[in-house]
Amino acid sequence: MKIKSLLSLLPFVGATFALPSVSTAADTHIFVSQNTANHSLTFKQPKLCDDTVVQYSGYLDVGSDEHYFFWFFESRKDPDNAPFTIWLNGGPGCSSMIGLWQELGPCRVNDDGSKDVYNTEGSWNTVSNMLFFDQPSNVGFSYGADNVHSTEEAAPLAYNLIQVFFEAFPKYKNQKLHFFGESYGGHYIPAFADYVLKQNQGLSSSSKKVNVNLESIGVGNGLTDPLIQYQYYEKMACDSSYGSVLSDSDCKQMNASVPQCVELVKKCYKTDDTDDCSNADNFCGQNIEGVYENSGKSYYDVRTSEAIPSTYIKFLNSESTRKLIGATQSYEECSNSAGSKFASTADDVRNFAPKVADLLNNGVRVLLYAGDADYICNWYGNYAWAGQLNFTGSSDYQSKSLQGWKVDGKEVGQVQSGSNLTFVRVYEAGHEVPWYQPKAALQMFTDHLANKLQ
Structure with a gap:
């Protein structure tokens, strides 16, 4: 979100593995990375929104004075074998708690923002393990030096976060990983995933780094090819x-x-x-x-x-909530200071479509979807750049056309798919598709994970 300013502008409950950690309090744990120097993870195990699944939340120290807040939810369905999905919101400078609390996470709040409730209709943790994190520093609950001035500078820190998370929680490291995001995620997701791809390709047999099992990316109402x-x-x-x-x-x-x-x-x-x-x-x-x-x-x-x-902001900023999830800072949905650093490099007008092409050329599946009522990253522009993308097999995608897409027998949008690239137009949805059409968004996500969306 925040595209407008962008363009202007203690035992482990439920755990099934031994985790090397040091308790600093009865419910707080620290994991120190052995593979990435000066990186660590501090976390709690809250039971908000969905107390039926394992949760971890806290901070990953991913660089020099860069402390990224994260919140992880296991899948409700077979978490040991379910896919692993990372979700990022945009901005630049906006929190992924937007996605967690307003869109596709298990969390909602009641009308006055005083109580957490489960997102019964559209939570993506129905079918996937879900990791949400706030980046760069000073976004959401994250804090630190805030030395990130561009998407390219942000990518290595995101990669470090993934590495330390999988080192701390190794049961998830071999699961198929899907990178999803929206809005400025049209920059973040292609760049971060392509960085992971390049790091995978450069790993030696003796490396202690995790070879991330990158399966696909998904971008909703993204800014990717401004031209x-x-x-x-x-x-x-x-x-x-x-x-x-x-x-x-x-x-x-x-x-x-x-x-x-x-x-x-x-x-x-x-x-x-x-x-x-x-x-x-x-x-x-x-x-x-x-x-x-x-x-x-x-x-x-x-x-x-x-x-x-x-209204979820009120709930997150309450002292009791922050204590439960291990948040040491007050919550800021969108950070102008973080966004202004990206503005100083004119990052938003850069082209990230070539990274999407590189991912496709290396076998990574791509889903682009767009609510058709959004203005700022509208479906016309997203459909157009997808149609002009040059990648191996692009002729197959370009030979197809939009067809009606149905959920439970009702047409809820249009879909076009070919050569691992799929585009979905979602009817009657604005910028945050899962907010407007939670059932359709969950079905789209579920079908994409199974490679059946067409």
């Missing part, structure tokens, strides 16, 4: 299936600015120079997607001006 996606803002605002939300003059202004925006982004792609990319970011941000402000509608849902309730 193509910028060209569809005017269509989403002025000619979508939900009708226009802007005046004719605003639509004409947006449309007239597209050619210059395209040339500036092309220059950014060519030179990879921060000044060139900042120029593109500033012009396109102000003259294309920024015009949408005049609509008075949500950037995340063209149908309304209302935001999704964030």
Whole structure:
């Protein structure tokens, strides 16, 4: 989430393995990595939201003064053999607790934010082990030096986190791993997964590092190829299936600015120079997607001006909750300080589609999905860049077309699939697809894990 500012801007209960750790309190444990110097994990075992499964939450020390908060839930179904999914929200600078508490995690809160309840309709831990973590530092519950200024700088820390987690909890290390995220996850997920792929390829037989069993990635309403996606803002605002939300003059202004925006982004792609990319970011941000402000509608849902309730923040920030989950900081949903560091390198206008192609070329399956009411990372732009992606087998994907996608006999979207690339349009959903369509999102995820989504 936070795409708007981005573009402008003690025994182990239920455990089945021995864990080398040192208790610092009756319910707090520390694991010190033997494979990654100066890295450690401090955690508790809460029983919030879903007390039927094993949970771990706390901090992973992943770099020099970088302390990332994480929360893990085992699968309700066969956790020893279930897939392992990592979820990241976007921003840059927004917490993955958004995904956990508003979207696809087992957690919800009651209306006034005073009590946790189980997400009965759409929790992805129904079928997969789920790991949520906040990055970079000072996002969510995480804290530290905050030395990350770009997606590329963030990738090694995420890799360290995965390594230490699997070292501490080795029962999960061989499970098929799926990297999922949304929004700025269109940068994070391809970059982090491709970094994992490259690290896997470079491991020697004597290395103590885990060879991560990377199976697939999934990105919902992501920002991945700005050059193509910028060209569809005017269509989403002025000619979508939900009708226009802007005046004719605003639509004409947006449309007239597209050619210059395209040339500036092309220059950014060519030179990879921060000044060139900042120029593109500033012009396109102000003259294309920024015009949408005049609509008075949500950037995340063209149908309304209302935001999704964030009452879960009150619950997370209560002293009792923070004590239970081992959070030592107050919770901040989106960090402007973290986001501003990414803005300083014009990271948001960089192209991460080539990393998606590299993953596909190495046998990693890719799911791209988009709620069709979202403006800021709209489905038109995502479908367009997917259709223009050049990878081995792209002709197979491009030869297909969108077909009706049904859940329980009802058409809830459209799907196109070929050569390990699948695109899903989800009807009547905004930026956070699982919030709007939890049942359909869970079915999509379940079918993707089983490689049956088509």
